[in-house]
Amino acid sequence: MAPPASRQGLVLQTCALSKHFGGVQAVNGVDLAVPPGDLRAIIGPNGAGKTTLFNLITGDIAHDTGHIYFAGEEVSGLPPQRLCRRGLGRTFQITSIFRRLTALENVQTAFLSYHRRHFNILVPARRLYRDEALGLLERVGLREQATKPSGILAHGDQRRLELAIALASAPRLLLLDEPTAGMAPRERHEIMALVARIAGDTGLTVVFTEHDMDVVFAVAQRITVLHQGTVLAEGAPAEVRANGEVQRVYLGQAR
Amino acid sequence: MSGLSVGMLLFLVSVGMSLIFGVTRIVNLAHGAFYMVGAYLMVTLVEFLPDRPWAFWLALLLAPVGVAVLGGVIEVGLLRLIYRRDPLMQLILTFGLILVIGTLVLLVWGPDNKSVPRPEALAGSVKIFGQPFPSYYVLVLVLAPLVAVALWLLFYRTRWGMLVRAATVDREMLGALGVNVAALYTQVFVFGSWLAGFGGALAAPTVAVALGMDGDVLTTAFVVVVIGGLGSFAGSFIGALLVGLLQSFGILIFPAVSIVLLFALMAVVLIVRPWGLFGRPEA
Amino acid sequence: MSPRSWLAFVVVALAVAPLVLPSFFLQLLTEIAIVGLFATAFNLLMGFGGMVSFGHAAYFALGAYTAALLVKRVGVPLLAALPAAPLVAAAGALLFGFFIVRLSHTYFAMLSLAFAQIVFTVIFKWKALTGGDDGLLDVWPPSLLKSPAAYYYFTLIIVGLCILALHAIVDSPFGYALKAVRENPRRARYIGIDVRRHQLAAFVISGAFSGVAGGLFAFYNGSVFPDFAYFTKSFEPLVVALLGGVQSFFGPLAGAFGFKILEWMISRQWPVYWPLFLGAIVVVVIVVLPSGFVGLVGGRRWRRRPAAKA
Numbered sequence: 001m002a003p004p005a006s007r008q009g010l011v012l013q014t015c016a017l018s019k020h021f022g023g024v025q026a027v028n029g030v031d032l033a034v035p036p037g038d039l040r041a042i043i044g045p046n047g048a049g050k051t052t053l054f055n056l057i058t059g060d061i062a063h064d065t066g067h068i069y070f071a072g073e074e075v076s077g078l079p080p081q082r083l084c085r086r087g088l089g090r091t092f093q094i095t096s097i098f099r100r101l102t103a104l105e106n107v108q109t110a111f112l113s114y115h116r117r118h119f120n121i122l123v124p125a126r127r128l129y130r131d132e133a134l135g136l137l138e139r140v141g142l143r144e145q146a147t148k149p150s151g152i153l154a155h156g157d158q159r160r161l162e163l164a165i166a167l168a169s170a171p172r173l174l175l176l177d178e179p180t181a182g183m184a185p186r187e188r189h190e191i192m193a194l195v196a197r198i199a200g201d202t203g204l205t206v207v208f209t210e211h212d213m214d215v216v217f218a219v220a221q222r223i224t225v226l227h228q229g230t231v232l233a234e235g236a237p238a239e240v241r242a243n244g245e246v247q248r249v250y251l252g253q254a255r
Numbered sequence: 256m257s258g259l260s261v262g263m264l265l266f267l268v269s270v271g272m273s274l275i276f277g278v279t280r281i282v283n284l285a286h287g288a289f290y291m292v293g294a295y296l297m298v299t300l301v302e303f304l305p306d307r308p309w310a311f312w313l314a315l316l317l318a319p320v321g322v323a324v325l326g327g328v329i330e331v332g333l334l335r336l337i338y339r340r341d342p343l344m345q346l347i348l349t350f351g352l353i354l355v356i357g358t359l360v361l362l363v364w365g366p367d368n369k370s371v372p373r374p375e376a377l378a379g380s381v382k383i384f385g386q387p388f389p390s391y392y393v394l395v396l397v398l399a400p401l402v403a404v405a406l407w408l409l410f411y412r413t414r415w416g417m418l419v420r421a422a423t424v425d426r427e428m429l430g431a432l433g434v435n436v437a438a439l440y441t442q443v444f445v446f447g448s449w450l451a452g453f454g455g456a457l458a459a460p461t462v463a464v465a466l467g468m469d470g471d472v473l474t475t476a477f478v479v480v481v482i483g484g485l486g487s488f489a490g491s492f493i494g495a496l497l498v499g500l501l502q503s504f505g506i507l508i509f510p511a512v513s514i515v516l517l518f519a520l521m522a523v524v525l526i527v528r529p530w531g532l533f534g535r536p537e538a
Numbered sequence: 539m540s541p542r543s544w545l546a547f548v549v550v551a552l553a554v555a556p557l558v559l560p561s562f563f564l565q566l567l568t569e570i571a572i573v574g575l576f577a578t579a580f581n582l583l584m585g586f587g588g589m590v591s592f593g594h595a596a597y598f599a600l601g602a603y604t605a606a607l608l609v610k611r612v613g614v615p616l617l618a619a620l621p622a623a624p625l626v627a628a629a630g631a632l633l634f635g636f637f638i639v640r641l642s643h644t645y646f647a648m649l650s651l652a653f654a655q656i657v658f659t660v661i662f663k664w665k666a667l668t669g670g671d672d673g674l675l676d677v678w679p680p681s682l683l684k685s686p687a688a689y690y691y692f693t694l695i696i697v698g699l700c701i702l703a704l705h706a707i708v709d710s711p712f713g714y715a716l717k718a719v720r721e722n723p724r725r726a727r728y729i730g731i732d733v734r735r736h737q738l739a740a741f742v743i744s745g746a747f748s749g750v751a752g753g754l755f756a757f758y759n760g761s762v763f764p765d766f767a768y769f770t771k772s773f774e775p776l777v778v779a780l781l782g783g784v785q786s787f788f789g790p791l792a793g794a795f796g797f798k799i800l801e802w803m804i805s806r807q808w809p810v811y812w813p814l815f816l817g818a819i820v821v822v823v824i825v826v827l828p829s830g831f832v833g834l835v836g837g838r839r840w841r842r843r844p845a846a847k848a
Contacts, residue, residue, distance in 0.1 A: 080724070080728050081728075081731055084727070085730055096724060096728075097722065098717070098725060098726075099721055101714075101721060109715060112714055118711050118730075118731055118736070119712055119736075121713075124710065125709060125710055125711045165725070169729050169730060284651075336825050337825060342643060342644055343643075343647075346592070347780075347820060348820065348824045350773060350820070351816070351820035351824070352821065354773070355817035355818055355821065357817075361810065470655065470768065471655075471659075473651075473655075474656070477649075481652060485645075514663070518653075521652070525637045525640055525649075529640050529645075530645070
């Protein structure tokens with residue numbers, strides 16, 4: 001089913017997306033419309049359905065009803081590797097990297113795959129995309145850690161690495177699931193400012209979930225508020241902040 | 256018809272392995288060796304007991320007990336030490352046990368094939384649907400389902416069975432509820448070993464009791480649990496029946512055909528339901 | 539000594555061995571080389587791919603029987619028969635691997651074992667083709683290669699080439715991606731790698747080189763038997779790789795050396811006891827090892843965690 005013509009330009013769109021687990025409606029008729037270049041924050045109390053929504057979009061969980069469109073095409077049921085080829089990247093709540101490979105190898109492997117050379121058995125991989133990988137590591141502030149096994153890096157550095165890995169695949173859309181989890185406040189702002197900078201430079205669209213409201217209001221262009229699986233409110237940060245219902249349900253209970 | 260009997264024997268072995276995995280999460284590769292020990296013990300018991308009608312039945316009773324004891328020793332002495340390890344390490348350890356047990360059997364009983372004579376009462380054959388059918392197989396067809404029913408009652412109608420089923424779903428919770436999970440593990444392993452030993456003892460009069468019989472039964476039991484699903488009672492039953500029938504059916508045509516049929520069946524199941532017909536999707 | 543000088547030393551030592559050692563030891567070294575290749579091929583899958591196969595004897599046997607059958611029944615010379623070994627072994631690995639890689643961890647190991655036993659049973663029962671239990675005898679190399687020293691050099695060359703190839707593969711983009719798959723299949727997917735396809739490719743490569751080892755062994759042994767496919771043979775590369783260290787490329791080769799020497803010493807005195815000894819060593823080593831063993835194979839992934847979506 002083709003998306004409504006008026007929304008053809010959207011990078012990501014969901015229509016009436018729903019998923020229930022047993023008796024619990026985790027995601028209930030969520031309509032999402034993310035235009036190119038958007039820096040979208042998805043907020044909501046724990047259990048609001050944020051990670052489930054991500055998992056539905058990337059196909060980790062099958063949705064019950066509704067549609068998911070990426071760059072105008074229906075993508076339900078596509079495995080992650082196909083989504084990646086189409087330009088969808090993701091990071092996870094629990095950092096997901098290649099622990100026993102060095103930071104450099106992590107990113108190099110991502111480049112190798114992106115350039116479809118990962119079945120090549122004829123050349124040594126050590127030199128391939130080394131400069132590009134170092135460049136990307138530099139971008140996320142990990143140049144010095146390049147030759148260290150990524151598993152021993154500090155938590156924040158691992159998350160930066162994961163960002164670099166995701167960026168190596170030249171995504172059009174980046175889904176960041178709680179990118180600042182486990183970080184101190186200053187580092188949170190740093191990393192999200194980095195994300196915003198990179199997104200601004202490359203025209204990348206970013207959708208991220210976040211609990212820290214300071215970070216959200218500092219960085220997000222638009223905010224979608226989820227509550228019990230439905231969209232409670234959506235709009236520019238100032239609008240959302242002023243929204244009475246949002247205040248009542250969420251911000252009023254915030255730390 | 257004999258396919259059903261073969262299937263029944265297979266069921267006894269597979270359900271034990273499935274049970275052990277379901278509770279302890281260990282795949283006991285030495286299960287085939289337990290089956291073999293059961294058969295060899297049967298040989299010895301039948302030899303040493305006086306030549307009376309009841310001797311066979313006593314042997315059938317005692318042989319699995321011997322295997323159960325072996326299982327208990329292994330569980331307490333070895334497996335308890337590795338429950339927290341890599342599943343890989345556990346697999347390799349039970350793989351190593353195959354070699355140890357196999358060599359011990361060789362040392363005790365020697366390299367020659369052995370056999371167990373069928374009891375007089377069951378030495379002949381009966382006519383079923385006009386075809387001659389070995390009477391002993393009737394015993395198998397009667398005893399094994401009885402055991403299956405007894406197992407079902409055990410798992411679904413007794414408290415112990417409920418604990419076992421709970422353990423297959425969530426061991427930690429069970430421990431948190433105050434159940435002595437370690438003791439449960441031992442009991443389950445011993446019981447599973449008993450089942451394998453019983454299968455071997457019961458099968459002894461129908462096959463050549465020889466070294467290497469552990470490999471044959473292990474493979475077939477694997478196929479059963481792959482098809483039926485590890486940890487599932489129904490899976491072991493249905494799977495064993497299917498495999499037993501296929502094997503017997505295939506042998507009638509051409510020995511290699513049964514292998515191909517088994518392979519094809521496994522392939523189909525794996526494509527449609529990779530964790531077995533009745534299994535649960537988990538590592 | 540630096541790795542380079544070690545390598546040089548080993549190469550020189552191997553080259554002059556026939557001048558110094560009696561033919562029995564040359565034969566032992568030949569066997570070590572063959573087992574070393576088998577274990578290294580196996581370790582491509584285990585150490586670098588994070589997949590533990592309990593049925594690799596199948597590909598070894600397929601290679602051995604292919605070479606033997608071509609020479610005996612079809613009259614093909616050794617140099618033509620030997621390359622066929624990895625082809626047939628790879629075909630078997632492709633067929634079985636297609637199903638095996640759909641599973642993971644325990645199921646993977648078990649299914650690989652089951653398939654290997656199927657190969658064993660087919661070889662055993664198909665007497666007309668394979669000679670069944672009697673095996674195929676008089677599978678000798680041509681007179682040029684028949685002497686222990688000649689076949690020793692021949693084996694070293696072939697094994698050496700294969701090891702070089704495997705090393706190149708491990709260091710290639712394919713190898714990088716394989717290691718990534720081992721470390722984190724989910725992340726691998728999200729950078730565009732089709733995990734199953736990659737694992738299957740590794741499986742086939744591993745099977746092919748195992749087939750070369752089998753072919754070499756057929757002519758070394760002069761005969762092939764069904765138990766080349768039996769699960770106890772599958773145990774060998776596993777133990778050898780573990781002994782030598784699965785995280786290093788040359789570990790299995792070192793392990794092969796130690797393993798064969800050990801086997802020779804024990805089998806000399808108490809031939810019957812070797813499997814017992816082997817099994818007992820394995821059992822003891824596993825029980826005694828530190829509880830971590832994290833660095834072994836994919837570390838955390840093998841711990842009791844819900845499997846990542848396959």
